[in-house]
Amino acid sequence: MLRGETVLRSGKHFMDGNEACAEGAIAAGCRFVSGYPITPSTEIVEHLSRRFPEIGGMFLQMEDELSASICFQGAVWAGVKGMTVTSGPGFSLMMEHIGFAAMTETPSVFVNVQRAGPSTGLPTAPAQQDVMQARWGSHGDYGIIALSPASPQECHDLIITCFNYAETYRCPVLFMMDETVGHMHGKVTIPSMEDIHVVERRISTRSPSDYAPFRVVEGDVPEMTRAGAGHRIHMTGLTHDERGYPDMTTAAQESLVRRLCGKVNNHVKEISMMESRHVEGSDVVVISYGISAQIAGHAVDAVRAAGIRAGQVRLISLWPFDDEAIRNIARSTRHIIVLEMNLGQMVREVERAVRGIVPVHAVGNAGGRVIAPDCVVEKIREVLR
Amino acid sequence: MNQPVLLSPLLRQERMPHIWCPGCGVGVSLNCFVRAVEKSGIPQDRIHVVSGIGCTGRVAGYVNVDSFHTTHGRALCFATGLALSRPDSRVVVYSGDGDLTAIGGNHLIHTARRNVDMVVICVNNFTYGMTGGQVTPTTPENMKASTTPYGNFEYTFNLPALMEACGATFVSRWTVFHVRQLIRSLEKALKHRGFSFIEVLSPCPTLYMRRNRLGNPLNMMEQFKERSVIRNGEGTAGTSLEEGADLIVGDFIEVRRATFKECYERRMTEVLGERFVPYEGVR
Known part of the structure; x- marks a missing residue:
């Protein structure tokens, strides 16, 4: 290689x-x-x-x-x-x-x-x-x-x-x-x-008697191994214990699945990535992601040139969802518009995180074409009317 | 005093007892496999076992080697990635007729076509055992299953013929009565380069035999003994498991043909010359 x-x-x-x-x-x-x-x-x-x-x-x-x-x-x-x-x-x-x-x-x-x-x-x-x-x-x-x-x-x-x-x-x-x-x-x-920052795999250096492929030694992620390393591991899609052996108890299910969720969801701050501009003291913030965020950028620039205090947030990571960051944005503005090429998906997540602090509006379509910036401009003017 | 049971180091002592019913043939096949591995001289850490879902799919959990219990029907696909990335290891797919030939049928024909270097052991007990005895592509005509209460009316697969047609380079069929032949055949397959397929006919006393009033497991062993005719090296023509016909077993196909990896490397070397860098995975 x-x-x-x-x-x-x-x-x-x-x-x-x-x-x-x-x-x-x-x-x-x-x-x-x-x-x-x-x-x-x-x-x-x-x-x-x-x-x-x-x-x-x-x-x-x-x-x-x-x-x-x-x-x-x-x-x-x-x-x-x-x-x-x-x-x-x-x-x-x-x-x-x-x-x-x-x-x-x-x-x-x-x-x-x-x-x-x-x-x-x-x-x-x-x-x-x-x-x-x-x-x-x-x-x-x-x-x-x-x-x-x-x-x-x-x-x-x-x-x-x-x-x-x-x-x-x-x-x-x-x-x-x-x-x-x-x-x-x-x-x-x-x-x-x-x-370029590249994270290499952490292959366990523990002896086979001291190693289990799903045992957490530090943090909430187990050390990895690879086939042929001598660890003679077992892995399965069944609910399993730390050795990877099937364990059909509710206790095993509870601890394993909670960890599988927690090892990601408890690290939102380390994982989450977003960009924001002109959010503080704004009247409206457009939240978007992917190609729609470029459209949102054009719309925000256009209304700002016309004197509207509009801000923009671009989600770079979608999951896990950073509730706290979105809630803080809600506290800094009066309206939130979510722009996405669907008929309302992430807008639900934003609404959930905002908890009614400000109104959340959706701009979307059924897919097939990128939404024109004018649609967003129109929505901004409508919600501020 | 009972003597402690001596298990092969290739089995996980702490996982015993296994889940298979009394009279089931999966354990017999596993015993043969373990002996074949021991005879082959392949080091324990150079054997990896991949299984799908089902009674036979649980084999991966009992072998004391790196073992992977994957999704229903897809063991061959996982095994392909593993085998290409650990070219110095032997990868064995160990699963049942429902897993390999129904939900995994597409992967079975394509993995054989590619001649990926691996051994596939298919324990055929003519039914889905784990889910309660439903009909499979290998359930013989007229036999009852929980989803064919009036008898099976579909045509069945002849697995060795299917595998030969797809390009498998080593094709065998034995029953769990033929333990010596099976061990020898498995050992050959472990040393064979290319895609090897071994069908192992096995009784399922709990869900197949009882429903069809076929007696006890011993009766089926007697059937395996009396009805079987060994035919080595003569291809797979005439090997279908029709009612009343001889039960043809043997090492049907044993040919050497370039494996997937060899074909890839040959082609790339021809076209790219010194610019070609072979994929070595991990050694």
Whole structure:
């Protein structure tokens, strides 16, 4: 496996979000990708299928998304960093293995280049309709991390953060792109290796008699091992004890599932990422994420030029949701507008966090096209009337 | 005084007793597997067992090696990623007929087609045991299951023929009566390079035999003994498990063909030459 500068295309590029995502995964140390072609995500695996043979990586095109979403987890348990890539219908098929990764604490990255649904929907058109599925799509309770890039540069930078979070928290991390950001071309700067922060896997150095794959020694995340390390571990999607052995008691279920949720949800402050501007003392704040945040930016600039005190918040992480930060924003403004390419998903989360401190309004569509800034401008004027 | 039971170091002592019913064949097959591993000389930390869901899927929990109890039908996919990333290890998929051939059927045909270097042990007990005895793609015609109370009216898979057609390079069928042959066959499969598939016919006294009034497990062992005809090296033609016909067992297919990894490396070397950097996973 080649690493470092020999594989990195450091420098300035003009590329789309999908290619930037692929290059970012390489920079993060990802060397095994199993996928299944689906518009509009396919360019990511096409790019990797060209790049990997030259840098000691492996891309495997599987027979479906069911297999693609667990094949790479086998590579992860061998000690490699891996991911899968999909869109809408494929994301639905992958839910089983997002849950499996959560239960078995497998560091794993799932890329979803969102398109308009439900079902086959509009394969070549954007949407942000999968954000609640990202949180709750697999059955059962579990913690999940999801990030949302707003530009090709962020497609590169944030996929590295996804891999770092996957290693830090031993959980599935979802990279919630959308068709527009995936196909949008822009300037992408790939830094040199020394300027990229990469979290490597912590493989336990404990002796087999002193090691259990799901025992928490420090914090709330167990130390990882890999196949062939001599630990002779067992892992299962069944409820299990710290050795990984099935334990069908409610006590085991309670302690395991609480930890799987807590190891993510108790670290909101470390995980959460958002950008805000002009929030303090504003009359209205537009909260958005992904490509919609760029639209929100234009709208906010336009109304500010007309003398309206408008602010903007861009969610970079979607899950876990930072209730406290959103509540603080509510305390600094009079109205909140949530802009997203769906008919009302994250707006519910914002309403829940705001607890009625200020009115929360929604601007959305059923997917298929990016919402025009004028719609947001109109809504701003309407709520302040 | 009872003597302490000596278990192979390949089994997890602390996990005993196992969950299988008296008279079930899964444990017999596991015993054969353990002996085959011991004979093969493969170090304990170079064997990884991957299972799906079901009675046979619980094997992964009893073997004292790195073991992975994955999702229903997808053991082969996990095993593919693991095998390619640990090329110095032997990866064994150990699961049942429902898991491998129904919900996992698509993965079975494609993993065989790719000739991924792994051993697949399919314990065929003609039913879903864990969920209470439902019909599977291998339940013989007219036999009752909890979801075919009037008898099975579907055609059944002939697994060795299916696997040969898909490109498996080692294909066997034995019963749990044929322990010596099974051990030998498993040992061969462990040393074979490429996709190996071994079907192991096994009684399910609790959910299949009782419902169909097939007597006790011993009766089925007698059937396995009396009806079986060994046919090695003659392909899989005429091996379907039809009612009243001979029960054909043996090592049907044993051919050497480039594995998935070898094909990949050959192609990339041809096209990319020195620019090609092989995927080594972790060694």
